[in-house]
Amino acid sequence: MPPINISIDITHILGLCLKRIQHARVILLGSLPNRCLLCQQRIDQTGYQQLFPNQVLTGVCQVCLAASLYQHEVCLGCGREIALLQAYCGKCLKQEPNYVVAPCSYHQGLGPVIAAIKYQQQCAPLNAITQQLACRIALLIKHGIIRRPQVLIPVPLHPNRLRQRGFNQAWLIAKELSLLTNIPLDDRCLIRIVDTLPQTGLAGKQRRKNCHGAFALQPNMTYQRVALIDDVVTTGTTVDEIAGLFSLQFIHVQTWCLARAEAPGLLD
Known part of the structure; x- marks a missing residue:
């Protein structure tokens, strides 16, 4: 047979x-x-x-x-409330600062939860907030406010800090975003070469001095558009320092984060 x-x-x-x-x-x-x-x-x-x-x-x-979550449209430059879905408020339109995309304000509800992700390893809410960030990104891309990047790049930790904390929350967010958006993740092109002090508690001038020269990029990158991924953007010192490195290679940068901590009085 x-x-x-x-x-x-x-x-x-x-x-x-x-x-x-x-x-x-x-x-x-x-x-x-x-x-x-x-x-x-x-x-x-x-x-x-x-x-x-x-x-x-x-x-x-x-x-x-x-x-x-934001109950109104916000400026991608400073986080100020604006009436229409657009990139900048009138003040930021003159300066055109780096885009910062977030689904919510750090000061209006989710701040303690996001802080617990970093400092208490309480990652239970990470996926839910990242999903809201992905929805916000999709809306802005659909309306032509931002362009879809070619790659997601998490803000790196210095190896000493990574060993101490055990994980990089920015990498976890980037990994989840990569799955949700089908945008690849690259965690090798950007490195932190200086073990800086924590930014929390530092004034603006101290933050800038603390971050200056702390990062390095791989030479001859082939990307034209990238998105930096972090948990929270406050003064923007860290992402501005990194954006400067990308600008030297003529690479467009935007920042995606779980929340932004606006300047005092901006939301009053």
């Missing part, structure tokens, strides 16, 4: 297995204790997985998340 030739589509089978694993993961995570870090209420998943399939909302509930 001749042997029976059975053709098996391995790729199809692996795809089905992956979907079942993802579905099982969602069910498992959804069944675990899951409370909002802000209001301490149980996080309801109703409707969330329709927006983000195979994702479980963790760390922050839908109510607190929605309340903390």
